[in-house]
Structures are given as C-alpha cells and as structure tokens.
Amino acid sequence: MSDPTCKACQGSWPNGNHFIGDLGLSKAYLHEDQFFPGWTVVVFKRHATELFHLAPTERIQLMEEVSLVAKTLAQVYEARKINYELLGNQLPHIHWHVIPRLAGDPAPLEPVWRVQHGPLLRSGSELQSTVQRLQQAIQHAR
Numbered sequence: 001m002s003d004p005t006c007k008a009c010q011g012s013w014p015n016g017n018h019f020i021g022d023l024g025l026s027k028a029y030l031h032e033d034q035f036f037p038g039w040t041v042v043v044f045k046r047h048a049t050e051l052f053h054l055a056p057t058e059r060i061q062l063m064e065e066v067s068l069v070a071k072t073l074a075q076v077y078e079a080r081k082i083n084y085e086l087l088g089n090q091l092p093h094i095h096w097h098v099i100p101r102l103a104g105d106p107a108p109l110e111p112v113w114r115v116q117h118g119p120l121l122r123s124g125s126e127l128q129s130t131v132q133r134l135q136q137a138i139q140h141a142r
C-alpha cells in the first residue's frame with residue numbers, strides 16, 4: 001500500500017543516510033535540519049494520512065514507537081521538553097516530528113516552525129556519529 005506520488009512511499013524522503021532505525025511499524029530518521037539538535041522524524045511505513053485511518057492496534061504501537069524515540073532523545077540530549085508534531089500539510093504521509101528542546105533553546109515557548117532560521121545541515125562524519133549514537137541509544141532504550 002503505497003502512493004506513487006508520495007515522497008515517503010517512494011523513498012526519496014527522508015534521506016537514507018539519516019536513517020536511525022526500524023521501529024516496527026515506522027522508521028526513525030535524523031531530520032535534515034539540525035538547528036534544533038536531535039530533531040528526528042518517525043515515518044509510518046505504509047501510506048496513511050490520518051491517525052484515524054489506522055487500526056487501533058497500529059495507533060497504539062505507533063505511539064509506543066514515537067515514545068521510544070522521545071525517551072531516547074530526552075536522555076541523549078538531556079532535553080528540558082520533547083515536542084511532538086504530526087502535521088502532514090506539506091507531505092500527507094503520517095510522520096511525527098520528535099524534537100528535543102534543550103536548555104539553550106533560542107525560543108523555548110515557541111513551536112520550532114515559528115523560529116526563523118536557515119536549515120543547519122549535517123554531513124559526513126558528523127552526521128554519521130550522531131546517527132550511530134542514536135542507533136545505539138535506541139537499542140539500549142528498548
């Protein structure tokens with residue numbers, strides 16, 4: 001069950017070298033913009049656009065997977081708060097943004113979308129080491 005017009009179904013988003021782990025019904029990726037360090041996206045594996053389209057058991061499991069990522073990010077980044085966002089306006093395929101908000105946050109009272117910034121892209125060994133660190137931490141948190 002995939003949508004040929006959907007970037008998530010076609011595997012062109014998120015970028016494969018940001019892959020953190022297969023969680024069961026979803027996969028976790030480090031978000032390309034790391035202006036907020038640790039920003040992760042949890043992408044449902046099959047095409048669905050709304051939570052109410054999922055079977056109740058899928059919804060429960062997906063929330064367990066999102067919670068595992070959130071717990072991991074909270075520990076790794078010593079977050080003050082985790083933000084959870086399920087929007088889908090630009091890409092209508094269920095994907096949660098799980099965003100640790102840290103002590104030095106530039107706008108702790110605002111959602112990340114309201115914070116004007118250029119995207120902070122990571123690449124090479126810096127990207128690899130962050131992804132590996134999160135892979136290990138998720139294994140440990142399971």
Ligand SMILES: [Zn+2]
Pocket residue numbers: 002003006007008009010046047048092093
């Ligand atoms: Zn899709």
